[in-house]
Amino acid sequence: MSDPTTDATADATADATAEVTHTIAGGVAYLTLNRPEALNAITPAQRDRLISLLTEASADPSVRAVVLTGTGRGFCAGADLRGGGASAGEERVAGDVARVIRLGAQRLIAAVLDCEKPVIAAVNGTAAGLGAHLALACDLVLAAESARFIEVFVRRGLVPDGGGAYLLPRLIGPQRAKELMFFGDAVSAADAERLGLVNRVVPDEELEKTSREWAERLASGPTRALALTKQLVNASLESDRATAFAAEAAAQEINMTTEDAREGVASFVERRSAEYRGR
Template sequence: MNFSPRESSPTESGGHDGQAGTEERDDAATPSRPTDSWILHATDNGVAWITLNRPRVLNALAPDQRDSLISLFSRASADHAVRAVVLTGAGKGFCAGADLRTAPASQAVAARPPGEVARLIKLGAQRLISAVLDCEKPVIAAVNGVAAGLGAHLAWACDLVLAAESARFTEVFVRRGLVPDGGGTYLLPRLVGPRRAKELMFFGDALGAAEAERFGLVNRVVPDEELPTAARAWAQRLANGPTQALSLTKQLVNASLDVGRAPAFAAEAAAQEINAATADAAEGIAAFVERRPPEFRGC
């Protein structure tokens, strides 16, 4: 499945629903396969394409790979040449969650000093989810296949979610005897409500793409072979849009879930004041008056 801005042929692999930990470790970092090959990234026509590239372990996230993702989202947020971001996975999985075999995740919990687990989560999985939520550009998740644990939360953190028919979402933590982390207990209740969130997290059952769409977790479900085209079309529409207005809209919607009406209304008015001074706002109004399509420049 090709998600790059140009033609490519990512290696495909077999898959299952769940976090990495049962797959063979045959793509570990070696002198001939550095960890930076685990994430492919390129910017094309205003769209930053980020592809998780460990298909043989369903793109499970090792700590170095997670940190690289955080850096890429930070760079995309600050780069004026980037006006939209697409996140996807190579092969048959979007992301199988945290790679539980990699240190320090593989260390016995009992061997860690008090507070160490919380520190690792705050500086690791939660920091990654925050990087997606705080990215000033709209982010599309193009979910192909398995999205489990942290991988599911990575999709939930994106602004828009496109899913292939083969996509499967699993709150896998309960299967490992773990509490959901990586922002899951914050994101999921806000997307589907507390009862649905508890059902998904208590049982850890896989949720198919069509049902995820019905729950409101997915914007669109498309045939597997159409996912790259659909992601490219949406990303290009966003990249051609008024970037500052989209950024402010994203911030307002995300913040609205945690504040009352008065501060939400005040933030909305302040955002409109800021946006009114942009060139794209002037262009949008001029285009309306002149009865022509606007040509936004992202500033």
């Protein structure tokens, strides 16, 4: 999937040869993994660039939604195991692996979950290992018919990382999560939709158009209300009722100070369409 055609507000510095391309158009930041020859297996440099771009999008008032996708046949084939790390004969010190995971894969997934703007994954092909978790951490997941999701860790004798054991049970329950993680079988886009891993499956040629339409719709919405809603939903499964209700009340209090909340109420009273500015 290629980046969409950009308008006058697009980031003019986008470099088609970069390993992560970045454009902004119509209030949407488009982040594209760009190593098609490696099915977009993610390097440490790409990971850090994605974290930086997600952090920037979160803080930038001109960005009101994010689309994350890949070029070529793969969305992301996981971490690039050939791109660094200890070699087979290199001695590790206790704590090294945990530190790498914490500062690497987990930090990337947290950047998606903590982004204050809605993040859409447009899964254009294989999403395996960390790549699958990167997609599933997004707020909405669109999948091309050719996409597939693979919990590849067990095939390599590894424990899932990148928050997989946190994300999957919350999406499909513990037994289904264990089935995917224990066997490591590829899950087709259609089966992923049936299981509840993705929101919608579309023909490959319609993925870019649909993701752009969804993102532009989100970008025209009440941005702070969406951020607070995301926060509430993400925290809900760790909260008891009293905590969740208190967080909801606090979010309402904060949101009612925004221009968009006032516009929403005014448009209802005046029987017209709301025009949200993301403020």
